[in-house]
Amino acid sequence: MLSPQSIPVVRATLPVIGAAIDEIAELFYAKLFADRPELLRDVFNRGNQANGEQRRALAGSIAAFAAMLVNDPDTRPDVMLARIANKHASLGITASQYKLVHRHLFAAIGEVLGEAVTEAVAAAWDEVYWLMANSLIALESRLYRAANVADGEIWRQMTIVEHRSETSDVTSFALVRTDGEPAGDYQPGQYVSVQVELPDGARQIRQYSLSHAPGNPQWRITVKRVRDGVDPDGEVSSWLHANATVGDVLTVSAPFGELVLPPGDEAPLLIASAGIGVTPMIAMLEHLVSTGSSRPVTVIHADRAPSAHALREEQERCVAALPNARLLTWYEEPREFSGQSRTGRVDLSDVDLPKGLIAYLCGPLPFMRDLRANLLLRGVPARDIHYEVFGPDLWLV
Known part of the structure; x- marks a missing residue:
């Protein structure tokens, strides 16, 4: 919950921040990747950066969270936060990275809005950021514990044991752990991240749903080859379709995702x-x-x-x-x-x-x-x- 002194400041400045949030987000990512280019190479989806979708998603989530704090202060957008936290966990995001994000985000806010960012405005929006960030950090830590891994330590090596064409542009890959351990349990509806090394040396990550029910000795992902005209154009799905075959080893995350069937419910x-x-x-x-x-x-x-x-x-x-x-x-x-x-x-x-x-x-x-x-x-x-x-x-x- 926002402090009493911050509520009127955020309410008054939300239209200004909201109107500029897309520009702020674009500048934020430019600053972040200039400082840490390995994040664009190995963590963030380069396709979503190229088409602007990641920027728009960040802008929308921040604006929605701030609006909730001032318009409905007794509630939290738990569904939105859970979705973001699961995606972050599937990438191995840890608490320390929120400080890096804070530094570049607030530098971008100051650069875009200039003198409008008074000390009071900066303090109020700093509070908004850390309320959202700390909520996500707590959720992500719980997700890591539930997956029986240390924070951010989500990766394991898995071998492709079956490769099956489903349609002209969809292929299923069955996976087992390379170390011989059980593949692991998950909830129906969850997804895993797959990290592949591309020809330019980047280790790009994409999420794919587990397309078998829990209880199978193998995991299965079903991948559609993306051809959307965006540069880079479906680079991970294209790589998997062109290169991945039986016997190859993939780097795969623990399962995450909040779109799951609740146990014991008999509703239609x-x-x-x-x-x-x-x-x-x-x-x-x-x-x-x-x-x-x-x-x-x-x-x-x-x-x-x-x-x-x-x-x-x-x-x-x-x-x-x-x-x-x-x-x-x-x-x-x-x-x-x-x-x-x-x-x-x-x-x-x-x-x-x-x-x-x-x-x-x-x-x-x-x-x-x-x-x-x-x-x-x-x-x-x-x-x-x-x-x-x-x-x-x-x-x-």
């Missing part, structure tokens, strides 16, 4: 995905099958075409094995129209949704925004709609 579920967003949902569905769940489950998937629908047969098998489950699919390309599938974008207007529904969404942001808005109109409370974003979380921007 909506499990909705689009494109490669199907991967964490397959783990959830396999888990429901393996635990003999009888809860009502509505599964929705949207894709370009049936031939682009990765893990489609596994999804269909899981739904068929659940006594109270149904699968609804939408495909954009009518020439590949298949069975009971529908064409176009997902439309829930004629889909019967049970009361007490809990929704899990994963896919491109426009898909999740549309679906969330539709669910809210249908009376599903916001607290019961959960989502996972592949990449920086731009929901608040």
Whole structure:
């Protein structure tokens, strides 16, 4: 909670900071990487830096946190903080790095806003920063303890034991620990980071959902080759598709991620995905099958075409094995129209949704925004709609 003397200062300056926060974030990253170029080379996603998504996500999270402190001081944005903390933990971020971020962020604020940053303004926003940073540090420390690792010590070597093409641009890799130890447990819906050394020597990191249910002797990640025209263009997924094969060793993190099925709940579920967003949902569905769940489950998937629908047969098998489950699919390309599938974008207007529904969404942001808005109109409370974003979380921007 902000101190009484800081609340009016933050409230008064929030419009100014908010209007400039994108410029501040851009300058912050420029200063950070000039000081510590290895962070851009080996920690931060160079693609998200090139297209500006990481900058916009940082700006949105800071502005949203500050607005919450002054407008709703008795609550915390726990969902937002948990999502950021899990992503940080999957990169091995530690408490000491928050001091480095503070130094360059406040240098950027001072440079962009100039004389507007009085002593009182600097002190108030310093308080905002450390309230957010200390919350994240505490959450990340708990995540490391839950993973049975020291803070930041998340990495292990894993060998590829199976390489399977799912579609023309999606491949699954089965992994075992190189040291012979068990792969380890995780919660259905979680992801791991994979670090690869690229031809220029950079060790870039990307997150991939574990696309099998817990309990398998192997971990599995399912990777879509990214071709979005951004420079660098899907450099890790492209490297994995072009180079990774059976017998190769990958550097893989402990599992993290907050989009998980809570244990012991029997509420009806909506499990909705689009494109490669199907991967964490397959783990959830396999888990429901393996635990003999009888809860009502509505599964929705949207894709370009049936031939682009990765893990489609596994999804269909899981739904068929659940006594109270149904699968609804939408495909954009009518020439590949298949069975009971529908064409176009997902439309829930004629889909019967049970009361007490809990929704899990994963896919491109426009898909999740549309679906969330539709669910809210249908009376599903916001607290019961959960989502996972592949990449920086731009929901608040």
